Amino acid sequence: MISHFLNLEWKQFFRSASFSKSVGAKILIGFFALYFAASFLILGIGAFYIIKDQFPEQDPLVLVNSFLMYAIIGDLIFRYIMQKLPVMNIKPMLVLPISRSKIVHFILGKSALSFFNILGLFFYIPFAIILIKEGYDASGVLGWLAAMILVTQCANFFNFLVNKKNAVFAGLIAVLIGGYFVQYFELFNLPAFIGQGFDAIYANPILALIFLVVLVGLYAINYKQLKNEVYLDVLISEQTKEVNSADLSFTDKLGDLAPFIKNDLRLMWRNKRTKSGIWMLVLGLLYGLYFYPQTALKDFEVIYVLVGIFSTGTLLINFGQFIPAWDSGYYKMLMSQNFKYERYLKSKFMILTISVVLLFVLGIPYVYFGWKVLLVHFAAMIYNIGVNSHVILYGGTFNRKKINLNEKAAFNFQGTGAVQWIIGFPLMLLPMAIFGLINWLVSFEIATATLAIMGFIGIALHNKLMASITKKYIDNKYVMIHAFNQEN
Structure with missing residues (x-):
């Protein structure tokens, strides 16, 4: 069934009426994707040696971990603005003998292979390889790498839950700015505190399973929410919303x-x-x-x-x-x-x-x-x-x-x-x-x-x-x- 879904996605992509009209835009997007992927790859390969050269007294892994808070929150903000929810033309399938569970699992699985989830790996994987090459404990590094892959996937499914909630987005901005200023004015080093958690994963790789539990929980919540919406009457019914009209009388001046x-x-x-x-x-x-x-x-x-x-x-x-x-x-x-x-x-x-x-x-x-x-x-x-x-x-x-x-x-x-x-x-x-x-x-x-x-x-x-x-x-x-x- 999965191969059948993939075949339908392939045909939809190339047979759509807008394909020939938007081919230029797709090429441009592909160019930017390659640019960012190459940039992250180069940074991943050179980060260890750059840190060693600029900060010889600090451990490169500890220093990278101390900035992961900014990377994770920045990733969530970037996803909120950029990432589209996984979509699939499922209306015709709902009248066919196809399990709703299979449809939902395919949609969520498709999102796991999003470019937003792959982009970070162009940094984390080369950086992990360099760490092992430079004598770091292999099991600790692999545990850290597994944690970063799981964190990326957690961000993916968390974004789907909060994608339309502006209050959550504002909260992420507040945490990012607040974390920067409390560190800048030396009130409390929140990024370093969070970084210590990733240091602990390197010391004890089994702790990476915590993020696996979080990922399974987020996947289950997304699955339940999406499955409740995969009904023909829900998709074709007219949604009625109460519109709160803002007071724009000040513009009358x-x-x-x-x-x-x-x-x-x-x-x-x-x-x-x-x-x-x-x-x-x-x-x-x-x-x-x-x-x-x-x-x-x-x-x-x-x-x-x-x-x-x-x-x-x-x-x-x-x-x-x-x-x-x-x-x-x-x-x-x-x-x-x-x-x-x-x-x-x-x-x-x-x-x-x-x-x-x-x-x-x-x-x-x-x-x-x-x-x-x-x-x-x-x-x-x-x-x-x-x-x-x-x-x-x-x-x-x-x-x-x-x-x-x-x-x-x-x-x-x-x-x-x-x-x-x-x-x-x-x-x-x-x-x-x-x-x-x-x-x-x-x-x-x-x-x-x-x-x-x-x-x-x-x-x-x-x-x-x-x-x-x-x-x-x-x-x-x-x-x-x-x-x-x-x-x-």
Whole structure:
């Protein structure tokens, strides 16, 4: 039966109507998969020797174990954002004499072979081999490796249980940030405390069975939950949900833009594709924590621009680049209404501007890393408002691909075309190039002021730029209506 299921999956993959259309996206995803796999493999091979060279007095295994808390929680966060639940077209099978248990076991077994579960092995297995080669106890290392494989699988099935629970995701973020700061300020070394548990597994490999028990428990819970949903009447019945409407009356102060802004805010929070993108705001805001603590990059000031543009413009980039494709499902109806197109675009601009300012304010604590960081972030905020927001809106006139709002954003290239790749150059690389050149030729202060001045010029020319962009949208209106009517 398993071979029959695999045969059906193979045929579904190659015979689907979207296969030829999405082959480019699949190749791109494959490229990224190979890149990450190669990176983890190289790191796994070289980690022992790098640690020995940089920290000669520390045991590489103990040091790696002390950072496993970050790796495990980071893996869970990455899965929450990126990993899709295992799916299978099971409706036709429910009227056939096929056991529901076999269907459920196949779906769960299929998830165990997910790339997310295999990726970590490209680090753990080479690292374990190097440890044995360098004289570590083989049984202890194999016990540690077995524990890491089981932990990876536990994360896989735990993710399926909490995938739709935003409170759990927020808790993971809180634990990750809290663990970092309590360690940074030397209040309590939580990562090292958890690392001692993995040290104990190396000393006593039988302890790895604890994770096997946890894995069996998680599998059983997933099995029971999924089996209860594998009924034909459950799959075809209409689900009724009570919708709690948020109070958006504060937007009424924005006048005739309020109806459009309300619609966009509801769209962001109620749909899976946009909701996944909202959580990117947290990652974008914390983007600088990867670069700024590194002393090697302290004098590489062009990095400040990269972080500033990205952290203050996370929503601008993730949401703005798909304007007006977010409304593609009802774009024809929207264009039949009696309103000025300029109001529609100004509402988008208002949302992008408010998000840029808000993210800058939330990022003010980055001043801890120096006043230069905050100064560049301020200039990046002005640049995003005056330049990048208009670039994003203009780029939207070339969007021709429909977006399904019910699909997750992770590894989802639906709605993505050449425009989204090309527009990255003026958004990110242009300000970095301008800043880097002027900083090298003149000074840091002049380079920062140049970015801010360019932003202020864009703000001063806002009305003229919007008039030109609006005309472009109106000229392409019927082309976009026709394009959005086509199925991807």
